[in-house]
Amino acid sequence: MSTVTGAATVTAKAAASPPRRRQHPTKQGEGRFGFMMIGLAVLFVAVFTAIPIVASFLLSFSSWDVISPPEFVGLKNYQELLADGPVLKSFGVTIGMALAIVVLQLLVGLVLAVLVNQRKMIWLRTIFRTAFYLPLLASTAAVSIFMGYLFDYQFGVVNYYLGLVGIPAVPWLNSPFGAATTIVLITVWQQAGFTFVLFVAALMAVPTDVLEASQIDGASSLSSLLRIKIPLISPTILFAAVVAMINAMQLFDQPYIMTKGGPGTATTTVTIAMYQKGFQNLEFGYGSAIAIGLLVIILAITGLQFLAARKVVFYQ
Amino acid sequence: MTHPQPALFGRRTLLKGAAGLGLAGLLGAATACGGDGSGGGSSSKTLKMLYFGEQSAATELQNRLQPAITKLDPTIKFEIAAINGTDWNDFLAKVLTQVAAGTPPDIISVATEGLQLMAQKELAVPLDDYVTKDMADLKESYFADVHPALVESMMYEGHLWELPDSFNAGNMFYNTGLFEKAGVDAPAEGWTIDDFENAASKVANIKGINGFGWVVRLWGSWTSFMYANNANLLEEGKYDGGDWLWNSAYAGDPAAAGRKGGWKWGAPTANSPGTVEALDYMIQLNKKGLSPKPDVGGGGTLQGLFASNRLGMAIGGGFWAGGLTNAGMKKGSFDVQLFPKWQSQRHLFGAGGYAIFKSSQKKDLAWETLKQLVKPETFDIVFPGNVTTPGRKSLMTAERYAKTGPKNWSVFYDTLTKHPDTMPIPAPPYYNAMATALNQRTTQAMSSGDAKAALDGLQSDLEKAAS
Numbered sequence: 001m002s003t004v005t006g007a008a009t010v011t012a013k014a015a016a017s018p019p020r021r022r023q024h025p026t027k028q029g030e031g032r033f034g035f036m037m038i039g040l041a042v043l044f045v046a047v048f049t050a051i052p053i054v055a056s057f058l059l060s061f062s063s064w065d066v067i068s069p070p071e072f073v074g075l076k077n078y079q080e081l082l083a084d085g086p087v088l089k090s091f092g093v094t095i096g097m098a099l100a101i102v103v104l105q106l107l108v109g110l111v112l113a114v115l116v117n118q119r120k121m122i123w124l125r126t127i128f129r130t131a132f133y134l135p136l137l138a139s140t141a142a143v144s145i146f147m148g149y150l151f152d153y154q155f156g157v158v159n160y161y162l163g164l165v166g167i168p169a170v171p172w173l174n175s176p177f178g179a180a181t182t183i184v185l186i187t188v189w190q191q192a193g194f195t196f197v198l199f200v201a202a203l204m205a206v207p208t209d210v211l212e213a214s215q216i217d218g219a220s221s222l223s224s225l226l227r228i229k230i231p232l233i234s235p236t237i238l239f240a241a242v243v244a245m246i247n248a249m250q251l252f253d254q255p256y257i258m259t260k261g262g263p264g265t266a267t268t269t270v271t272i273a274m275y276q277k278g279f280q281n282l283e284f285g286y287g288s289a290i291a292i293g294l295l296v297i298i299l300a301i302t303g304l305q306f307l308a309a310r311k312v313v314f315y316q
Numbered sequence: 317m318t319h320p321q322p323a324l325f326g327r328r329t330l331l332k333g334a335a336g337l338g339l340a341g342l343l344g345a346a347t348a349c350g351g352d353g354s355g356g357g358s359s360s361k362t363l364k365m366l367y368f369g370e371q372s373a374a375t376e377l378q379n380r381l382q383p384a385i386t387k388l389d390p391t392i393k394f395e396i397a398a399i400n401g402t403d404w405n406d407f408l409a410k411v412l413t414q415v416a417a418g419t420p421p422d423i424i425s426v427a428t429e430g431l432q433l434m435a436q437k438e439l440a441v442p443l444d445d446y447v448t449k450d451m452a453d454l455k456e457s458y459f460a461d462v463h464p465a466l467v468e469s470m471m472y473e474g475h476l477w478e479l480p481d482s483f484n485a486g487n488m489f490y491n492t493g494l495f496e497k498a499g500v501d502a503p504a505e506g507w508t509i510d511d512f513e514n515a516a517s518k519v520a521n522i523k524g525i526n527g528f529g530w531v532v533r534l535w536g537s538w539t540s541f542m543y544a545n546n547a548n549l550l551e552e553g554k555y556d557g558g559d560w561l562w563n564s565a566y567a568g569d570p571a572a573a574g575r576k577g578g579w580k581w582g583a584p585t586a587n588s589p590g591t592v593e594a595l596d597y598m599i600q601l602n603k604k605g606l607s608p609k610p611d612v613g614g615g616g617t618l619q620g621l622f623a624s625n626r627l628g629m630a631i632g633g634g635f636w637a638g639g640l641t642n643a644g645m646k647k648g649s650f651d652v653q654l655f656p657k658w659q660s661q662r663h664l665f666g667a668g669g670y671a672i673f674k675s676s677q678k679k680d681l682a683w684e685t686l687k688q689l690v691k692p693e694t695f696d697i698v699f700p701g702n703v704t705t706p707g708r709k710s711l712m713t714a715e716r717y718a719k720t721g722p723k724n725w726s727v728f729y730d731t732l733t734k735h736p737d738t739m740p741i742p743a744p745p746y747y748n749a750m751a752t753a754l755n756q757r758t759t760q761a762m763s764s765g766d767a768k769a770a771l772d773g774l775q776s777d778l779e780k781a782a783s
Contacts, residue, residue, distance in 0.1 A: 066416040067437045152617075154526070154608040155626065174609040175763050260612040264760030264770070279409045281749040281781070 053295070060288035070285065077289035086265055087290060090273040091297065097184055097269065098248035104188040105244050106237065109195025114225060116196075117203045129200060136193040144257035147186045148173070151258075176266030179259045183267055187254055191247070195240045202233035231314040238309045242302055249298050270294045363678055363685060365396045365423040365670075366414070367698075368407045374398035377697050384688050389681055397421070403533060404429035405751045415439070422676035423685060426478060428469055428666040429534070429743045429751070432581075435472035436745035440671040442475035444560065446683045451564050458690060459565035461708040463732040464572040466667045467561070469740040471578030474557020478669035481690045482704040484633025485665035485731040485738060486536035486543075488512070489640075489652050489722070494519050494628045503653040509544070512629070512656040516606040519628030527606040529627040530598070531615045532758045534741050534751055535666045536631040538598045543739075544658035545597075547590025549754070549778065550742045551582030571736070581744040584778035586757075587771040590659070595758070596767040609762050612755050619643055622650070631655070633665070634705025634728045637720045642701065647721035654727055654735070663731045663738040668704065705729070746781045753777035 060077055064070035081087060116128045135143070150157050151172035159169040172182045206229055214224050230237070252271040255261055261268035261276075268276075270290060278287025363385065367374045374396040385394045401407040408430045414420065426434055434440050447454060459467070462480060470478040488503070495502065498518040503511060516527025530537055542548065557577030566572035585591065601607040611617050619636065621627050623643035632639075632652070640650055655663050670689050672682040688694060695706050702720050705728045706712060717725040731738050744750065753774055761770035 065437070066412045067439060152611075155621065171609070171763075260755055260759075262612060262756060262759030263763035265756055266763075268756070276752045279413070280405055280752050281746075282412065 064284040065282040101248040108192040113199030133193040140253040148258040202236035366421040371398040474577030480669035483667040486540040489632040532612040542594035546659040553580040586774040638702035641720040749781035
C-alpha cells in the first residue's frame with residue numbers, strides 16, 4: 001500500500017511540476033564549447049580593448065612619465081589639450097586627411113567594383129579582384145618605406161621619370177600640401193581593395209530581375225547604376241564608410257614613416273601627436289587625454305554617419 | 317518551434333565573470349605600469365644589459381664577456397638585449413617602455429642624448445663611489461686614455477653617471493672622386509665656410525650631383541653650422557662640482573682645465589640671431605641648388621646617397637668610416653676633414669657609454685662588468701668595423717683605418733685634442749621633447765623658407781618643454 005501511495009505521490013509531483021527535459025549530451029557539449037568560444041572573445045576584447053580604454057581613461061587624469069608613480073591631476077590634461085595649438089591642429093589635419101581618404105577610397109572602390117562587375121568572364125573578375133586586393137595584404141610599414149623612396153624629391157623614381165619627360169621634380173613629401181596629398185593617395189591605393197571587395201560582393205547580390213526590369217524600361221547603364229545599384233548597395237557603402245573613417249582617423253604608419261609628421265606639422269596626425277607626447281616626451285597622462293579625445297571624435301563622427309544614413313541608406 | 321537551450325551559466329554569472337576578468341586585468345595593468353622603476357631589476361641569476369644596435373653584435377659581446385663574469389660570479393648569466401631604432405629618441409622610448417613593463421636592465425648603454433634624462437630621473441646610480449674606490453687602477457688603465465671632454469659629457473650635477481667608450485664628432489666627409497672631377501682641392505684643416513660653399517658649388521655643377529647633404533636631427537645636422545656660428549639652442553653652462561674626479565683622475569692634464577660637473581643647459585636660445593643665421597644658411601644652400609631638402613631620421617638615406625656618389629660632402633663622424641665601407645665605398649673614395657670655420661671652428665659631438673640602473677640588485681657585479689666593457693680589447697667586439705669612434709686615444713691607429721679609410725682618420729680625435737671648444741650636443745633632461753620639436757621646426761623652415769618663424773616656434777616649444 002505504502003509503495004502504491006509513494007508511487008502515486010511521485011506521479012502526482014511529476015504531474016504538478018513541468019517536465020524537466022534532459023539535455024542531450026552532445027548539445028550540452030556544444031553549449032559549453034560555444035560559451036568557451038564566447039568567453040575567449042570576451043577575454044580578448046577585455047584585455048586588448050576594454051581594459052586599455054579604461055586604463056587610458058584613468059591615466060588621462062594623471063601625470064605619469066613611466067619612471068615616477070602616476071600623480072592625479074584631475075582635468076589638467078584636458079585643459080592643456082584644449083589650449084594646445086599644435087595638438088588641436090593635428091585633429092584638424094587628421095579629420096581633413098581622413099575625409100579625403102574615405103571619399104576617395106569609396107569612389108575608387110566603387111568605380112573599380114562596377115567595372116569589374118561588368119566583366120562577364122569569371123576568370124578576369126578573379127584576376128582583377130586579386131590584383132586590387134593585393135596592396136591591402138602588404139605590410140603598411142613596408143609599403144610606407146617603399147613609397148618614401150619612390151616619392152623622394154631627390155632620388156625618387158617618380159621624379160626621375162617625370163624628369164625624363166621634362167617635368168620638374170615635385171616635392172611630394174617636402175611641401176605641406178604635397179606631403180598630405182601623397183600620403184592620402186598612397187593610403188587610398190593601399191586601402192581601396194577593402195571597399196572594392198565589399199562593393200563587388202554587394203553588386204553581385206543585386207537582384208537581376210530588378211536590373212532586367214530597368215533595362216526593359218529603357219534605363220541607361222549610368223541611370224541603372226545611380227538609381228538602382230547604388231541605392232541597393234547603400235547599406236554596404238555605409239558599412240565601408242564607417243570602417244574606412246575609423247581606420248583613417250587612426251592614420252599613423254604612413255605619415256610617421258614617410259614624413260615623421262612633417263614638413264613642420266603638416267602631416268602630424270592625432271596618433272602621431274599622441275605617440276610623441278606619450279612615448280617620446282614621456283607625458284603618458286597627456287597622451288592618454290589625446291587618445292580619449294580621438295576616441296570621442298571618432299564616436300561622434302560615426303554617430304553622424306549613422307544619423308545621415310537614415311536618410312540615404314536603403315534597406316530592402 | 318524551437319526551445320531555448322537551458323543556460324549553462326546565468327546572465328549574472330557571466331556578468332560577474334566579466335567584471336572579475338576586467339578587474340584582474342586592470343590590477344595586472346596597474347601592477348605593470350605603476351612601478352617606479354626602483355623595484356625589479358633582472359632576475360637574480362641574470363645580469364641584463366640593454367644595448368642600442370644589432371643583436372648579432374650584442375650576442376657576440378655577451379658570449380665574449382661571459383667567462384669574465386663567470387669568474388666574478390659563477391652563477392650569473394650575462395644577457396644583452398639589443399634594441400633597434402632609427403635614433404636615440406627611438407631607443408630611449410623603447411627602454412622606458414621596458415622600465416614601465418617592470419623589466420628594467422642592470423646595465424644600459426646610453427649616449428649623450430639620454431644621459432641627463434636618465435640622471436635627472438634617477439634611473440641610474442652615480443659612479444662616483446665606484447670610481448673613487450678603483451681610482452688607483454682606473455687612472456692609468458682608463459682615464460689616461462680617454463679625453464676629459466668625453467668624461468665631462470657623462471657628468472650631471474657634479475656626478476659621473478657613465479663610463480664613456482665611444483664618441484662621434486661632426487666632421488665633414490667628402491667624396492674624393494667628385495672633388496677631383498669638379499676640380500676642387502682636398503680641404504685643408506683650417507678651411508672656412510666660404511671654402512665649403514665654393515667646393516659645394518663646383519661639385520653641384522656636375523649633373524645630378526648635390527654639393528652637400530644633411531639630415532634633420534640634433535647631432536651633425538644644421539646644428540653643426542650653428543655650433544660653428546657660435547650659437548646654440550640652449551644657454552651653455554656647467555654644473556659646479558666634479559673636482560673629486562678632475563683632481564685625481566686628470567691631475568695636471570691641461571685638457572682637463574676648466575672642466576666641471578657636467579653641462580648645464582639653460583634657457584632656450586633657439587631664435588637667437590646666430591641660430592637663425594645658421595638655419596637660414598641651410599635654406600639658402602637649398603635655394604642655390606647646392607643641397608637637397610633633408611630627410612628626418614638616422615641618416616641611413618644620407619649615407620646611401622653619399623656612397624652612391626650623389627653627394628659631394630656630408631657631416632659625419634668616425635661611424636661613417638665603417639658605414640660607408642659597409643655601403644660599398646672603397647678606401648680612398650672618401651676622406652674627412654674638420655668642420656669648416658665660420659665664426660669659430662667649434663665642433664659638436666655625442667658620446668656613448670655605460671651606466672648602472674638604479675633598480676639593479678647586482679650593482680657591484682654591474683660595476684665590474686662596466687670596467688670590462690670599457691677595456692680596449694672589448695671595443696671591437698661591441699663596435700666591429702669602425703662603426704663609431706673609440707673613446708680611447710690608444711685605439712686610434714693607422715692600423716684601425718687601414719682597411720676602411722679615411723686617409724685623414726686622425727681628424728676624429730684631433731677634434732677633441734686640437735679644438736678645446738668642441739662640446740657635446742645640447743641634450744637636457746627634456747631631450748625627447750626637444751628632438752621632436754627640432755625635427756618639426758626644421759622641416760617647417762625648409763619647406764616654408766622662413767627660418768626665423770620656424771625658430772620662433774621652436775623657442776616657444778622649448779620654453780614649454782623646459783617648464
